[in-house]
Amino acid sequence: xxxxxxxxxxxxxxFDAHRDAIHAYFLGRVADPELARDLVQETFLRAWxxxxxxxxxxxxxxxxxxFTVARNLAIDSYRAGATHQATEASLRQAAATxxxxxxxPHLEAEYGERLAQLEAAIRELPEEQRVILxxxxxxxxxxxxxxxxxxxxxxxxxxxxxxxxxxxAAALDLEEDR
Amino acid sequence: xxxxARPNLDQLLAAWAEARRLADADAARIRQAVLPADPTLSATxxxxxxxxxxxxxxxxxxxPAPALAALQ
Numbered sequence: 001x002x003x004x005x006x007x008x009x010x011x012x013x014x015f016d017a018h019r020d021a022i023h024a025y026f027l028g029r030v031a032d033p034e035l036a037r038d039l040v041q042e043t044f045l046r047a048w049x050x051x052x053x054x055x056x057x058x059x060x061x062x063x064x065x066x067f068t069v070a071r072n073l074a075i076d077s078y079r080a081g082a083t084h085q086a087t088e089a090s091l092r093q094a095a096a097t098x099x100x101x102x103x104x105p106h107l108e109a110e111y112g113e114r115l116a117q118l119e120a121a122i123r124e125l126p127e128e129q130r131v132i133l134x135x136x137x138x139x140x141x142x143x144x145x146x147x148x149x150x151x152x153x154x155x156x157x158x159x160x161x162x163x164x165x166x167x168x169a170a171a172l173d174l175e176e177d178r
Numbered sequence: 179x180x181x182x183a184r185p186n187l188d189q190l191l192a193a194w195a196e197a198r199r200l201a202d203a204d205a206a207r208i209r210q211a212v213l214p215a216d217p218t219l220s221a222t223x224x225x226x227x228x229x230x231x232x233x234x235x236x237x238x239x240x241x242p243a244p245a246l247a248a249l250q
Contacts, residue, residue: 008213012209019205023199033198040200041211111185118194137192175186
């Protein structure tokens, strides 16, 4: 028997364990940070409503459940009018400002400029590469975990991640050391 | 990070990820938005509710001693 406070505690553990991974997925998928946060909220709202089913699962199966919901929500968001083109256009408009403003005042102008270049280069990546890059960097997931979440072999994930890094390195005139 | 040391791709990606990561404040807002949005009553809500009602009724119907004395 559980109480409401027990449920809240179970939910909080679930949320804290997976929020970064889910957010990173949406960040790569829909590009628009505000929409990404909205979709994170919707994903976890559904998890809350099915907490008796999701809460007891081991972490890897919780993640699989959440990513199934997240993938469907991303598809729905496209259909609902938050189209790929619209989010891309929104991102293009705001990216330069955000890239220089978000990292913090301690960063030097040159470093901020490099981040803005990186942001622009990430925007140019094919979506499947951008999603994987975001999940690996912002989400902190391994290639195996990304593969499980996206239904792709880990080798495919590693290949796409490598391709993304090469493209970014070329765009920023950096040597790719991997 | 200094201007003399040109950041490599890993350093730039780490900074990008840090800037893009879900901020704790945003995470807290999302969590708070979810939890009250679908308030699930605890399993003991009925007995808790009854206990509070009974206590209130008991307080309201217990005649204070001075009032009893005045009635007698």
